[in-house]
Amino acid sequence: MSEHPILVTGATGKSGRRVVSQLRAKGLPVRAAARSGEHVFDWTDSGTWDAALEGVRSVYIVQLDGTKLVRPFIERAVRHGVQRIVLASGRGIDNPEYAKDSSGVLEGILDSEAATRESGLEWTISRPGWFAQNFSEGFFADAVRAGELRLPAGDGAASFVDAEDIAAVVVAALTEDRHAGRIYELSGPRAVTLAEAAATISEATGREIRYVPLSVEDYVAELVRQGLPPADAEAFADVIDPLREGKDAYVSDGVQRALGRPPRSFSDFAKSTAAAGGWPV
Ligand SMILES: NC(=O)c1ccc[n+]([C@@H]2O[C@H](COP(=O)([O-])OP(=O)(O)OC[C@H]3O[C@@H](n4cnc5c(N)ncnc54)[C@H](OP(=O)(O)O)[C@@H]3O)[C@@H](O)[C@H]2O)c1
Structure with a gap:
């Protein structure tokens, strides 16, 4: 499949960007697709899908949360002769007790997983837990830069996974034959509290950098004071619930199973991110 470009959607995001660079480091041709990427691709404009899929045999799918666009996209991919797909999903997706779904993303992700399994293609599903990069590029990054993480997470812990490991698993699934039909749940090597x-x-x-545990009520009130609509503030608080409740503290073996080595530690993530200038003041 190596003469065909590998399509990477979400190519500017936390996992996709790393998948692009790890594939290129192997000398493989990549089509890096996003609205602001090298190749312009918009989930909400199906007119951009054909050009993204043209000549492609393998695709990394980073879906647009809150939509059900993966199913029609896979149908289109099949018509283009795509043979292999790797879907970005999330840990806890198959557990109805995991979290309140106030932002309404669960139904779409479940449909994407089902469409992937039913596609008739070679498929792999990546189900990472909380990304370590939430502290450097995502949800918590501004707070870390400001020196104070104010969250309603109590003394809850999560087995944060390094997006470099997520990307390495995705690259293996895109380029090696033995990952078809597998769901990889991905975590770091052990649970780490916010403190x-x-x-x-x-x-x-x-x-x-200080961690300041807040009550859910105080957290929501702070976000509303910062200008967030109350419904959005509540949705952010709901996202933190599993962290406080320790639902993401368990360790998964997906990195070991897919790559034959243990996952990187949170400390390795922090050292390499700091060394690369990932937390400019
Ligand atoms: N963060 C976590 O801890 C965590 C944990 C488990 C699962 N997940 C799941 O992982 C997925 C996110 O992956 P990620 O963190 O690698 O991505 P990300 O950093 O959130 O980046 C999202 C990517 O999607 C692209 N994008 C956004 N809107 C788009 C649109 N309308 N059309 C085309 N591309 C669009 C963005 O690029 P442009 O803006 O340039 O288009 C970007 O490349 C989500 O489904 C999330 O639920 C996240």
Whole structure:
């Protein structure tokens, strides 16, 4: 399949960007697609799908949360002769007790997983837990830069997974034959509390980052004072619930199963991110 470009959607995001660079490091041709990517692709404009899929045999699918566009996209991919797909999903998706779905993304992701399994193609599903990169590029990054992580997470812990490992699993699934029909649940090697995460980043950056546990009510009130609509503030609080409740503290073996090596630790993530200038002041 190597003369055909590999299509990477979400190519500017936390996992997709790393998948693009790891594939290119192997000398493989890549079509890096996103609205602001090298190849312009918009989930909400199906007129951009054919040009993205032209001549492609393998695709990494980073869906647009809150939609059911993966199913028609896979149908289109089949018509283009795509043979292999790897879907970005999430841990907890098959557990109705995992979290409140106030932002309405669960139904779409479940439909994407079903469409992937029913596609008739070679498929692999990546189900990562909380990304370590939420502290450097995502949800918590601004708070880390400001030196104070104010969250309703109590002393809950999560087995944060490094997006470099997520990308390595995706690259293996895109390029090797033995991952077809597998669902890989991905985590780091052990659970890390928010206080421990803050201390580890403090040590790596040489700057003090404090974790301040808040009640859910105080957290929502702070976000509303910062200008967020109350419904959005509640939705953010709901996302933190599983963290506080320790529902993401368990360790999954997907990195070991897919790559034959253990996952990177949170400390390795913090050191390498700090060394790469990932937390500019
Ligand atoms: N963060 C976590 O801890 C976590 C944990 C488990 C699962 N997940 C799941 O992982 C997925 C997110 O993956 P990620 O963190 O790698 O991505 P991400 O960093 O959130 O980036 C999203 C990517 O999608 C692209 N995108 C956004 N809107 C688009 C549109 N309308 N059309 C085409 N592309 C669009 C963005 O690029 P442009 O803006 O340039 O288009 C970007 O490349 C989500 O489904 C999320 O639910 C996340």
